[in-house]
Amino acid sequence: MRTARFIGGLLTGLVALALAVAIFVYWFGFATDMAAASGLGALGYAFLWLSFGANLLLWTVIGLMRLGEDSVRAAVRPLGSGRRRAVGGKADDRVLVGAGTARAERGGDAAEGEFARAPAERPEVTGPAGAASLAVVIPAHDEEPVIGGAIASAMGLFDRWDIYVVSDSSGDSTAAIAAGTGVNVLELLTNRGKAGAIEAVLEEFALTDNYDGVLILDADTELDPGYVEGARRQLADPSVAAVAGFVVSEWKPRQRTFVGRMISAYRDRLYFMLQYLMRFGQTWSRTNTAFIVPGFASVYRSEALREIDVNPRGLVIEDFNMTFEVHHKRLGRVSMNPDTKAYSQDPFTFRDYYRQVSRWTLGFWQTVRRHRVWPSLFWVCLSLYILEVVLVSVVLLATAVVGLFVLAGTVGGEPFLSLPFFGETFTAVTAFLPLLAIAIGLFVPDYMLTCLMAAIRRRPSYLLYGLLFLPIRLVDAYLTLRMIPRAWTTESDGRWSSPDRVSGG
Known part of the structure; x- marks a missing residue:
């Protein structure tokens, strides 16, 4: 049984990894062609930033530097501190x-x-x-x-x-x-x-x-x-x-x-x-x-x-x-x-x-x-993170709205396009961002990450659940922006209510 599970997990990992590589090759070629065809240069690569983030890429490089330093360190420091006694105290409520x-x-x-x-x-x-x-x-x-x-x-x-x-x-x-x-x-x-x-x-x-x-x-x-x-x-x-x-x-x-x-x-x-x-x-x-x-x-x-x-x-x-x-x-x-x-x-x-x-x-x-x-330095790095999170949230939500608009025009056809303002706007938007570009730009890089996780965790079900991760990302982006004004207008008391739980039997 263990051998069968090991082989199954290994095959799952290899298939998911191959899928991730194939998706990346397709996406990268599409983004390159889009940038060249539109004449907008680096704009075609903006979806890479949206999906992975400059902060993530920066800290990944720094993390690799840390890993290299840790790998060459052989010294093990002794643990310290003595034993103490525990006592009680008073009570009020x-x-x-x-x-x-x-x-x-x-x-x-x-x-x-x-x-x-x-x-x-x-x-x-x-x-x-x-x-x-x-x-x-x-x-x-x-x-x-x-x-x-x-x-x-x-x-x-x-x-x-x-x-x-x-x-x-x-x-x-x-x-x-x-x-x-x-x-x-x-x-x-x-x-x-x-x-x-x-x-x-x-x-x-x-x-x-x-x-x-x-x-x-x-x-x-x-x-x-x-x-x-x-x-x-x-x-x-x-x-x-x-x-x-x-x-x-x-x-x-x-x-x-x-x-x-x-x-x-x-x-x-x-x-x-x-x-x-x-x-x-x-x-x-x-x-x-x-x-x-x-x-x-x-x-x-x-x-x-x-x-x-x-x-x-x-x-x-x-x-x-x-x-x-x-x-x-x-x-x-x-x-x-x-x-x-x-x-x-x-x-x-x-x-x-x-x-x-x-x-x-x-x-x-x-x-x-x-x-x-x-x-x-803490605040310098935090500022870069805040800037990126806010910008990514705005662009992600705006792109989703544009995508829904283009989808409505594509599906609705002439009745939709004949409405005042909508027809001209649809033509202008699709010339800049066709529906396929929006779909590929939002979904493909995100799903590629899911394929990598399926390979690492050896869980083929992630390939199914990952098809619906994008809506969750949109919810996260919405809450990121929604809570900014509330943080400056809302005083919380910290009281909590527990979510639904299941015993870990």
Whole structure:
């Protein structure tokens, strides 16, 4: 069976790779002919920029330079830092749910429980001798279907007393499930949002005083077995303030509808390109310009985390802001390597995808608004990225609108063209951009990337789902532009509502 799967995967990869090469040859020849025929020179190559992006190409080159430097480096630095003890704290509108004990109650708006052990009896923070001691923080709001999987994943790599779940006013059994596993649980009685929940658990357990670093883990995320070793190896460099997790889309197609599988395949392609072709170069020690330490599974050194304003007013999400804080306050550099993998659950429905991307995009622009511009290489690179994202979004949407107009004229025929203004406009537009050029320019390069991902992942189904990736890109472009004015007019409280989840059985 394994041999059959290996051969099938290899054949899938070869077919997808051959298809990608064939598509590129066809597209490149078409773009060259178009540029020569129109007399517009480099305009025919604009679709290459739209599909791949100058930033992606630039950081891919820099990433290759980093790979070359890393390859010739043989020195391995010893891991550092000692062991410390974990203690508890006070509560206000919080409930300390004992590890495996029943919830205690008291009057008013708050309740206070106990740890599974008295503070004096709690064991020392664990880890290999000389390794950085890490606490695991899992903020959760109504995550009953998945919280058990995230905790089990963490317990496979950490002792239970080093795991801290903070239930942000959950209305389901999130806190009870967490308490039943024996980990530390803090339950908030008022919904503070993810950033507020992280802030509360850091304060309650004095985590930055008692650990060398804090791993923030989303409730729908499971850690790869090599995650902790990779994170500690990166933290051995004292210049590292944060270790960015390497996200991998959880691929469980049997649990998903067609739309859910399409979203997961699209995210897998997006994550691959952003991480291998962009962030790998941005997190080189010689550049240090990564603008996002993703909040799904990343580690912050405690010394840096104490200086970060985790929960400033007015932001809808926390991870962009925390990353900007690292750069703005010069707390150290962001590190990322593929050895800190974690598996994240993508949205199952288009509604949840739309809401998630809206939050992420709004959070990015709100963070830009909050921190503004300061002289740095970080902001030079960020400015180039912002400029390209905005321009690509505008051009992509405008080209799609022109394409729909040309399609309507082509399909509608004389009744459409006889309308005032439409006939002349159609003639002028098609002389410049015929329907075939628009279709090939928008679709072919995008689909070529999908073929490459199908070859890399050896998943032939990507060739089917990739046919519908372009509409998702258009949605992303629309939200990128839509959220810009909202970021300057909307004050968010950070409260969250969890999307549909499926237990990772």
